[in-house]
Amino acid sequence: MSLANLAPGGAPAAWRWLIERVWRLEHAFERSRAAARPEDDTRIRIFFVMAIFGLAFCVLAFGATWAAVFSKVGGNGYLASTDGARGDLVDRNGQLLAVDLTHYALYIDPKEVWDARATRKALAKALPQVPAKRLDKAVTGDRRSFVLGGMTPAEKDAIFDLGLPGVQFEEQARRVYPLGASAAHFIGFVDNGGRGLAGAERALDKPVREAAARGPDGAMPLSIDLRVQAALEDEVRKAAIEFQAKGAVGLVTNVHTGEILGMTSYPDYDPNLPGQASDDAKLNRAAAAVYEMGSTFKAFTVAIGLDTGVATPQSTFDARQPFKLGYRTIHDFHAARKILTLVEVFQHSSNIGTAMLAERIGGERLSRYFTALGLTRPAKVELPESARPLTPRKWDDDAVASTSFGHGINVSPLALAQAMGALLNGGTLQPLTIHKLAQGVRPEAPRAVSEETSQQMLQIMRANVTGGSGKSANIPGLSVGGKTGTGEKYDPAIRAYSHQRQVSSFAAVFPTDNALETDRYFVLVLLDEPHGTAKTGGFSTGGYVAAPAAGRVIDRIAPFLGVRRQTDILTIAARPQTATAGAGL
Secondary structure, three states, X not given: OOHHHHOXXXXXXXXXXXXXXXXHHHHHHHHHHHOOXXXXXXXXXXXXXXXXXXXXXXXXXXXXXXXXXXXXEOOOOOEOOOOOOOOOEEOOOOOEEEEEEEEEEEEEOHHHOOOHHHHHHHHHHHOOOOOHHHHHHHHXXXXXXXXXXXXXXXXXXXXXXXXXXXXXXXXXXXXXXXXOOOOHHHHOOEOOOOOEOOHHHHHOHHHHHHHHOOHHHHOEEEOOOHHHHHHXXXXXXXXXXXXXXXXXXXXXXXXXXXXXEEEEEEOOOXXXXXXXXXXXXXXXXXXXXXXXXXXXXXXXXXXXXXHHOOOOOOOEEEOOOOEEEOOEEEOOOOOOOOEEEHHHHHHOOOHHHHHHHHHHHOHHHHHHHHHHOOOOOOOOOOOOOOOOOEOOOOOOHHHHHHHHOOOOOEEOHHHHHHHHHHHHOOOEOOOOEOEOOOOOOOOOOOEOXXXXXXXXXXXXXXXXXXXXXXXXXXXXXXXXXXXXXEEEEEEOOOOEEEEEEEEEEEEEEEOOXXXXXOOOEEEEEEEEOOOOOOOOOOOOOHHHHOHHHHHHHHHHHOOOOOOOOOOOOOOOOOOOOOOOOOOOO
């Protein structure tokens, strides 16, 4: 029967065309034999075979192209675009912070297992971390089941080489942090599905996912400098261990751009193993914790006094007797018992002189300036952990007295750094950022204090290091300025502030000389509940436990930031008569 007879009468035109072609091919051999031309018969057969092979080749080529373009894993071992894929994170100099690497998940299909007992024994020896019950269920169960995830290629190959039927592998996305605990609170971590849960991974979750589509060229640079980070972590850790602190924080920021160049929170954790870390270790104390900062707040009160015109550096305050404001009777930790200039109030860290200044400023203006400095809101930064401060419900005399020297108001270290930046960069409240900004870019920001006030604060903070409570942070040639801080923590058990539980800190700036536009950096070292040692005479205040560490950080990071050492030629008109007065506050 001819193929042409198979075509239905009402077949579509395309179907009839195909049947006609096949029918002609079917009878081509007969026509060749009838015409006594066997060579035509051979040509037709060769053409027919070549056509079949050509069609098969096209199908295979299409399949290979599809696999190459849409494969989940590229030839370089990095995960290609998948639901959980993320772009690389790098520091401001291109050093790798976080990367997606190809890992594997191990499954067992019991229907394909030949010898359950031998398979169970071999896997138990090779994978001691897998619970025995999980292996038994996977090997003897009735369905394919997951056994272990996050296996490296080498670990996968070791199991594969055992040649166990029924053992299968699937490629799996896994985020890797090659530096371990370094910068862990800044970088953060992701869940098993590749969703950011903390730090930069959470703050920049969407753009990091989008960067994955660009492959290795889509790395996202962050603001931190790993060289600065390493020095900061090292010094903060050593100080926390030496003084047996409950926790600690370290920060380095660029006051003109708001870039966070270094951030550490102690204790830390390994973001590769977040499930094994305690909540306390994962707490980002720089962003998510708030503290009564103590005397570092005197920098804000002094700046506000200068900016409102109620005081000048030469204004005097009688600190010979305790001062009563509201229900508080205010004393000095190391009483000078004399009349002090404003600069000396700062150098002696006088609570009496600061409260007198705050009374002149008044509650309305003080609260307005605190708001302008960002101290009544969470710090402006991309990190979602940025905590809301605890502020007075009403700005009466009691609140004015307390907040003027850093009690009665709790802020995060990031909020303190942001506000300090405004005092030191020419007077603008520059939001903090974890992004690397282009060279020379200084974003516009709202004004908080005048340029004149900012210049005066640089000089006053320098005076505090050369001849006041911050002298243990002085580094020759780097023109360091700063303010110590010691905030006593409220103890609910005794319903009062505890002299044994303190938050001790040092807020530093360098260099303090040259024009306001000069590149300038803020450094904060904070210890939560440190303990004094024989070396400090039992004192655990900021000047003894935090200022030396801040000085060492500055000494180490200055070369990385391009800050050159020079002879200290800054002259301060007002100097204290007693260099040790107020040391440690």
